[in-house]
Amino acid sequence: MGHVMAPNRIFTDALDACLKPRLVELESNLIAASFDLMKLIPAKFILDQAKIMAKTNGHETPRPIIEISSGLFGLALAIACCVKGHRLTLVCGSDVNQALVARMTGLGAEIEKLEAPSFSPDFSRTSADFIEEARANNPGAFYPSHNNNPQNPGSYSSLAELLLEAIGNVDCLIGPVETGGSLRGTGTYMRLVKPELHIVAVDSLNSVLFGRRAGPLFVPGLGNACMPMNLDHSVFDEVHWVSDGEALCAARTLERERALEKGGSSGAAYMVAKWWAKNNPNKKVVVLLPANDSHYSSPSQDIETLRNLSIWTDKVPDAPVELARPEAQAPSWSYVLWQKKKLSSWST
Amino acid sequence: MTGENGKLGDDDLDQDQAIEELLMTTSLGVGTCPAHHGEIVQGMFYADDGSNVRGLVTLPCHLFSTTAKFLPTPQPDLLVFPSKRAKRKAARAAELTLTYLGKSEQGGLLFLGSDSPEGWGLGSSTSDVVATIRAVANAFHKIIPDNVVADISVRAEVASDSLMFSDDAVLFAHRDGFVIEVFDKALPPLLVLGFDTDPTHTGVDTLLHPPASYSWEQIESFRPLRGLLKRGISEQDPRMIGSVATASAKINQQFLPKPRFPDLLQLAEQVGAVGIQVAHSGSVVGILFDANDSATRRSMARAVSALRRLGFPACHRFPVGAL
Numbered sequence: 001m002g003h004v005m006a007p008n009r010i011f012t013d014a015l016d017a018c019l020k021p022r023l024v025e026l027e028s029n030l031i032a033a034s035f036d037l038m039k040l041i042p043a044k045f046i047l048d049q050a051k052i053m054a055k056t057n058g059h060e061t062p063r064p065i066i067e068i069s070s071g072l073f074g075l076a077l078a079i080a081c082c083v084k085g086h087r088l089t090l091v092c093g094s095d096v097n098q099a100l101v102a103r104m105t106g107l108g109a110e111i112e113k114l115e116a117p118s119f120s121p122d123f124s125r126t127s128a129d130f131i132e133e134a135r136a137n138n139p140g141a142f143y144p145s146h147n148n149n150p151q152n153p154g155s156y157s158s159l160a161e162l163l164l165e166a167i168g169n170v171d172c173l174i175g176p177v178e179t180g181g182s183l184r185g186t187g188t189y190m191r192l193v194k195p196e197l198h199i200v201a202v203d204s205l206n207s208v209l210f211g212r213r214a215g216p217l218f219v220p221g222l223g224n225a226c227m228p229m230n231l232d233h234s235v236f237d238e239v240h241w242v243s244d245g246e247a248l249c250a251a252r253t254l255e256r257e258r259a260l261e262k263g264g265s266s267g268a269a270y271m272v273a274k275w276w277a278k279n280n281p282n283k284k285v286v287v288l289l290p291a292n293d294s295h296y297s298s299p300s301q302d303i304e305t306l307r308n309l310s311i312w313t314d315k316v317p318d319a320p321v322e323l324a325r326p327e328a329q330a331p332s333w334s335y336v337l338w339q340k341k342k343l344s345s346w347s348t
Numbered sequence: 349m350t351g352e353n354g355k356l357g358d359d360d361l362d363q364d365q366a367i368e369e370l371l372m373t374t375s376l377g378v379g380t381c382p383a384h385h386g387e388i389v390q391g392m393f394y395a396d397d398g399s400n401v402r403g404l405v406t407l408p409c410h411l412f413s414t415t416a417k418f419l420p421t422p423q424p425d426l427l428v429f430p431s432k433r434a435k436r437k438a439a440r441a442a443e444l445t446l447t448y449l450g451k452s453e454q455g456g457l458l459f460l461g462s463d464s465p466e467g468w469g470l471g472s473s474t475s476d477v478v479a480t481i482r483a484v485a486n487a488f489h490k491i492i493p494d495n496v497v498a499d500i501s502v503r504a505e506v507a508s509d510s511l512m513f514s515d516d517a518v519l520f521a522h523r524d525g526f527v528i529e530v531f532d533k534a535l536p537p538l539l540v541l542g543f544d545t546d547p548t549h550t551g552v553d554t555l556l557h558p559p560a561s562y563s564w565e566q567i568e569s570f571r572p573l574r575g576l577l578k579r580g581i582s583e584q585d586p587r588m589i590g591s592v593a594t595a596s597a598k599i600n601q602q603f604l605p606k607p608r609f610p611d612l613l614q615l616a617e618q619v620g621a622v623g624i625q626v627a628h629s630g631s632v633v634g635i636l637f638d639a640n641d642s643a644t645r646r647s648m649a650r651a652v653s654a655l656r657r658l659g660f661p662a663c664h665r666f667p668v669g670a671l
Binding site for chain 2: 049052150151154155157158160161162163164165166167168169189190192193194
């Protein structure tokens with residue numbers, strides 16, 4: 001655990017070696033924290049803490065491990081379990097990405113693909129049933145439950161330490177939101193010493209996280225169909241919503257302009273961060289780019305697929321539309337000055 | 349060693365030789381160590397091997413210091429002034445230092461004196477201990493490396509400050525006696541306005557006070573503090589160090605709360621201080637100012653009046669860091 005952010009050295013395993021982001025200056029006041037796979041941080045931390053607890057209670061490390069994830073936390077957990085020698089079962093929605101399944105299977109994880117797509121209410125129900133049954137059959141099984149486990153946001157202390165040590169005065173932190181872990185965790189830790197830090201969440205237009213209606217979520221790592229307990233709305237100063245097409249277009253721009261090959265959630269964060277940094281030239285901005293594009297069968301390059309899904313766009317607006325309320329209809333990039341409110345306080 | 353039958357024998361020759369050798373190889377040793385004023389930060393930190401250890405960055409206070417004098421004698425007895433009972437930890441440090449130097453068969457006279465105001469919670473036992481170790485070493489014309497002084501200190505008093513490291517700032521494992529991290533510079537230039545929050549000035553006994561028991565959330569909370577501390581030392585930025593000290597003081601409120609703490613935080617902000625620091629196992633508090641800021645003199649004057657209104661009339665000012 002202490003090795004999470006150690007400087008140049010020989011790493012003990014591939015998990016340790018990939019934890020640290022690369023910090024890249026995109027503008028004079030905009031720095032990207034670019035990760036291969038940011039979710040390795042909570043995956044490793046949750047397993048390490050589970051091991052500590054087991055030791056404290058005089059038990060062996062809990063195993064096997066069982067988790068619900070159709071996305072990158074599942075991949076991160078598969079990597080962590082491969083390195084640490086745990087058996088892993090991952091419960092996925094019918095819409096899980098094929099390349100991701102191949103990779104997770106290759107790492108030794110067992111995949112339980114359910115019939116419902118991961119954004120449907122059916123999936124919430126059937127996956128919960130599956131977990132309950134699996135835990136009943138394996139009393140020793142460990143269920144990380146990353147959407148609700150406080151150790152998910154709690155794991156980002158190492159990232160906060162790294163950013164503060166490397167950059168020092170950070171005024172604004174921007175990143176995509178999916179489980180409520182990374183942005184909330186990193187931002188909250190940084191606020192212990194930088195209470196005035198401005199935190200900007202980037203969400204999908206089809207996500208329920210900040211009060212919009214659920215819809216198909218095409219871009220992994222951007223938005224959520226259900227509300228994770230880990231999402232603390234009162235952390236955020238500003239919330240942006242981006243369409244899938246805009247997110248993927250921005251990811252292609254990021255690659256074309258900066259040679260950073262990132263997924264759509266990183267693209268969405270990049271377009272918001274570029275705009276924010278330009279409008280606040282005296283503020284130092286850090287943007288989290290959580291994952292490489294290559295973890296998936298790469299749909300962001302395939303124009304035909306995107307056109308068929310009606311989410312192709314080859315340009316993004318120069319600026320977002322400011323909304324007065326989160327549920328206001330907007331077909332493309334828009335934002336609300338969230339002002340650290342609770343979600344419920346917007347409904348009155 | 350003494351000739352018990354009164355005859356001049358080999359034993360007496362041995363004694364003469366011993367005295368002569370002692371006079372040749374030793375002299376009155378003198379050692380000093382500054383007082384301390386609590387910590388910039390104290391908590392739980394990751395060591396290089398990934399384990400969690402308790403650690404701190406001491407805020408030294410050069411206004412006051414302890415001076416120890418040590419006169420070696422050929423007998424293994426140790427006489428301590430003012431008294432062995434009052435200076436138990438220093439006496440233990442003298443014995444451990446004699447052993448380290450290979451002189452465990454010898455003893456001596458140890459005199460301790462401090463110019464810290466009585467009962468201000470400033471003169472820590474570490475000042476006594478470190479001054480003693482230096483005095484004993486000095487008596488044998490030796491210099492003991494800081495890391496060995498640290499090890500002896502922790503063995504003499506269980507928990508120790510990092511006062512023995514006089515150059516670059518260090519994150520010190522105060523219960524395990526090793527340096528977790530050496531920073532590349534000293535603390536940046538700060539001016540401290542210090543005061544005691546305990547009206548009885550009785551101080552806090554470190555050993556009677558159980559060490560804070562940290563949850564995993566609290567352990568992780570010290571990571572951002574360490575990150576900004578490192579940056580602040582490397583950039584010599586007093587504001588960053590002030591933010592770290594304030595954050596550590598806030599966390600410590602759950603363990604050894606300081607009276608009127610919210611008022612003190614507000615005061616620090618209003619007068620334009622860079623932060624507030626506390627003794628995590630004591631009662632002193634310091635308001636921290638940027639020593640290079642031209643507004644600091646006036647800010648400090650305002651802080652003194654504001655502190656008086658809060659019921660803390662007696663303050664002392666001192667500089668810290670590379671000036």
